[in-house]
Amino acid sequence: MDVIKHPIVITLFGIIPIRDTVVYTWITMGLILGLVLILKFIKPNLLEYILELIIGILDDAMDVDDLHPYIPLLGSLMIFTLFSNLISIIPRMKSPTADVNTTIALALIVVFSVHIYGMIKKGPWTYLKEFASPIFMLPVELIGQFSRTLSLAMRLFGNVLSGDLIVAIVFSIVPYLIPIALTAVSMVSGILQAFVLTTLAALFISSAVEINEEDSKVKKEKDSGIMRLFRKNRKDMANGESKS
């Protein structure tokens, strides 16, 4: 099957093999960048509207008091996943997310950033202590983290691959008209999967950064260094904006 195999296209510097997934990822990135640049010069309002739409989706999914630190990660995750799910409707293109390596990379980014946001919000020691609050829950939590990563990756990969595969199989049997309907179905599933991945990442992050009552007392006493740096940076940025 042409959809499943990922051959090596070029070899960089004679040592780094580049598979076709990477090339399609570059094309997707270029497409997003080009579209954003074109929209920025032609219709800036539309760009703003798209951003407001993404912020609205994230605002529904998360219940945190300040949404700003999470918008760059989750918004770019959503836009990239959406584009790479939908890019297979262009002939001779394959979705980068139909390769398990891309989806595992995305899931690892999500899981590690959940922990990093939790550590920034609560302080590293407080956050890590929650994993072993009764000590026998530690293996269960670790297995939970692992299976969360695996299920994030496999859900996206399986959905996108099955959509592409069904279109390819039907195309090899009936090349006219009928693949259009299945392409529509796979497009709907791709949009839904991008939405679901972003919403799940938002839910994980908001469950990692939510502060319990007894934790907030600890938080007041020792403010973590990273958070102070973060706040200072933002204050500097705000001052710079007001000056200019």
Added chain:
Amino acid sequence: MENLSPEVLIILVTTVVSGIAIMIGTMIPTYMQGKAAEKALEGMARQPDAAPQLRTAMLISMALIETASIYVLLVVLVLLFANPLITRFFGG
């Protein structure tokens, strides 16, 4: 049946098992998705104000249920296109 070679037997069993697995593995999650949609629609009909939240929750839970059938699909794809048993016992 005696004159079947082991490779043919493995391929035969794999194909039959794949068919049964994809049948059962799509039937039950689809039934459960139907139940989820039914309950969400009942809730939307009873309280139209809460329809957006219900729709979002329904989409997320249906995607999570869909994961089960996707796992079945992945196992079936591995069995059909990259069968580890054949390469393991007969050297590809």
